[in-house]
Amino acid sequence: xxxxTKAPSRPRHAATPxxxxxxxxxxxxxxxxxxxxxxxxxTTGPGAPEMAPPGAAAQAxxxxxxxxxxxxxxxxxxxNNTSNAWVFLNGVGWRKLSPANxxxxxxxxxxxxxxxxxxxxxxxxxxxxVVHAMYVW
Amino acid sequence: xxxxxxxxxxxxxxxxxxxxxxxxSVDTTVALLEEDDRRRRLGVPLPPDHEVEQLQSQAKALSSxxxxxGADGGxxxxxxxxxxxxxxxxxxxxxxxxxxxxxxCGSCVAFGSIATxxxxxxxxxxxxxxxxxxxxxxxxxxxxAATGASCGxxxxxxxxxxxxxxxxxxxxxxxxxxxxxxGTLNPDWPNRLAKLTxxxxxxxxxxxxxxxxxxxxxxxxCFSVYQDFFSYGGGVxxxxxxxxxxxxCISIIGFDDAQGCWICKNQWGTGWGDQGFFKIAYGECMIExxxxxxxxxxxxxxxxxxxxxxxxxxxxxxxAWAYLDNMGWSRLAYGAAGANTAMLTELTSSxxxxxxxxxxxxxxxxxxxxxx
Numbered sequence: 097x098x099x100x101t102k103a104p105s106r107p108r109h110a111a112t113p114x115x116x117x118x119x120x121x122x123x124x125x126x127x128x129x130x131x132x133x134x135x136x137x138x139t140t141g142p143g144a145p146e147m148a149p150p151g152a153a154a155q156a157x158x159x160x161x162x163x164x165x166x167x168x169x170x171x172x173x174x175x176n177n178t179s180n181a182w183v184f185l186n187g188v189g190w191r192k193l194s195p196a197n198x199x200x201x202x203x204x205x206x207x208x209x210x211x212x213x214x215x216x217x218x219x220x221x222x223x224x225x226v227v228h229a230m231y232v233w
Numbered sequence: 234x235x236x237x238x239x240x241x242x243x244x245x246x247x248x249x250x251x252x253x254x255x256x257x258s259v260d261t262t263v264a265l266l267e268e269d270d271r272r273r274r275l276g277v278p279l280p281p282d283h284e285v286e287q288l289q290s291q292a293k294a295l296s297s298x299x300x301x302x303g304a305d306g307g308x309x310x311x312x313x314x315x316x317x318x319x320x321x322x323x324x325x326x327x328x329x330x331x332x333x334x335x336x337x338c339g340s341c342v343a344f345g346s347i348a349t350x351x352x353x354x355x356x357x358x359x360x361x362x363x364x365x366x367x368x369x370x371x372x373x374x375x376x377x378a379a380t381g382a383s384c385g386x387x388x389x390x391x392x393x394x395x396x397x398x399x400x401x402x403x404x405x406x407x408x409x410x411x412x413x414x415x416g417t418l419n420p421d422w423p424n425r426l427a428k429l430t431x432x433x434x435x436x437x438x439x440x441x442x443x444x445x446x447x448x449x450x451x452x453x454x455c456f457s458v459y460q461d462f463f464s465y466g467g468g469v470x471x472x473x474x475x476x477x478x479x480x481x482c483i484s485i486i487g488f489d490d491a492q493g494c495w496i497c498k499n500q501w502g503t504g505w506g507d508q509g510f511f512k513i514a515y516g517e518c519m520i521e522x523x524x525x526x527x528x529x530x531x532x533x534x535x536x537x538x539x540x541x542x543x544x545x546x547x548x549x550x551x552x553a554w555a556y557l558d559n560m561g562w563s564r565l566a567y568g569a570a571g572a573n574t575a576m577l578t579e580l581t582s583s584x585x586x587x588x589x590x591x592x593x594x595x596x597x598x599x600x601x602x603x604x605x
Contacts (some may be wrong), residue, residue, distance in 0.1 A: 137324050141551065142547070142550070142552040143547050143549055144543035144554065144562065144564070145543075145554050145556070147541045148359060148556070148561075149543045151358070152542070152556075153323075153324065153326045153360065153361050194547075194548035196548035196549075197548070197549075199548055199550045199551050199552045199574055200546060200547065200548045200549055200552060200570075201548075201552075203546035203552070203573065204546055204548070205575070206546075206577050206578060206581055207544055207545075207546055207553075207577075207581070209581070210544070213585055214584065214585050216554035217265075221547070227499065228547060228548050229545065229548065230546060230547075231543060231545045232543065232544045232584070233543050
């Protein structure tokens with residue numbers, strides 16, 4: 097089930113959820129995390145943020161920011177389906193939060209929730225249907 | 234009190250002019266000390282004379298190489314090494330902590346290595362506001378004393394970096410510096426600690442030295458001090474006159490190929506040198522060829538109060554992170570089921586109200602949070 101593609105009002109139309117797939121398992125230890133500061137991420141492991149907040153001294157490479165969708169959050173939606181929360185990015189539309197695993201789905205929803213409540217800008221790594229990662233500033 | 238100056242400054246200035254030297258000699262606070270007090274600050278035992286001559290000769294040879302090249306022939310623009318760098322001004326931000334004063338004790342190894350680690354901790358995180366102030370007292374009088382360090386004998390930087398890697402060093406407020414030694418280490422010190430994941434020996438490799446400074450902010454180095462150095466008041470130092478006084482350890486925080494020099498932070502107070510800093514010519518006084526070290530990553534284990542400036546997660550399990558003011562990104566606890574999500578909920582509350590979170594950091598992870 098998916099929300100409407102128009103306004104961030106109450107979704108009514110059903111659709112087949114997209115996203116999913118097998119979630120990667122944690123591959124790095126706390127020590128490895130500590131030796132790999134943000135901005136120098138390797139290609140393995142669960143990943144780490146690479147951008148810095150606006151105005152911070154350590155700004156990330158422009159290439160990283162260029163791949164992100166920047167928007168405020170106009171709405172949230174969920175249904176009685178497993179890991180099926182969606183976020184409405186103003187000026188972009190509805191995007192499903194990655195259902196790759198329950199904890200990351202919950203984390204992404206929490207980020208979208210705080211962004212909505214604070215009217216804060218998010219920068220979302222999304223592919224047109226699913227948000228895979230999200231910054232909230 | 235008798236003033237036993239290292240040199241006749243008037244004569245030295247004549248000699249500086251005659252040699253076309255690019256530095257000036259002034260009455261520094263150190264030059265005005267008695268000879269024994271000056272020498273007491275030089276806490277790295279010099280090698281035998283013939284070895285000093287050999288290291289001096291090697292340093293001179295390195296300085297004759299094209300800018301950016303090291304003894305191994307590496308370096309230069311191809312390796313991304315710039316023509317100049319100064320950790321006091323990286324995009325308008327300084328990652329260098331304030332000038333300290335070691336006083337009348339040969340504890341320069343502790344000061345030079347800690348100054349390096351303090352800058353590295355801030356630089357690696359891209360956090361100029363992270364003003365870590367570590368305890369030279371613990372490093373020198375506790376860890377150093379266990380391996381033979383004393384005010385009279387000095388110490389070795391290899392031992393200092395090893396101690397910071399294996400044991401770590403607490404913060405200044407948990408054991409403040411006193412050049413006379415003594416003091417009590419706060420029993421909570423294991424919970425307020427900087428600890429290295431490792432360190433590098435960079436001796437004799439100019440390209441590696443520059444690379445490490447550019448990527449980590451600073452390195453430590455030792456060099457031979459001659460009497461004229463005590464009266465350094467600015468410019469690019471090279472030995473003009475005066476006898477060899479001893480060995481000294483400091484932190485190198487930059488370089489400038491146009492001027493042909495290293496930019497260094499000393500610990501003789503702001504009444505010496507250029508507000509406590511100095512420049513020394515490439516190839517001078519064994520600065521590249523004797524003892525050069527750089528820290529790897531600096532882990533911090535400590536409580537902080539900080540605003541939440543950013544939050545992030547991706548689709549991997551238990552992988553939410555927070556960007557804390559003056560600390561940068563840290564991963565939220567992920568060792569126990571539900572901890573990551575619970576902590577994220579607390580931090581979103583803090584972020585929403587723009588109130589600081591009281592957080593415990595350990596090995597790059599937030600392991601406890603209080604939100605009031």
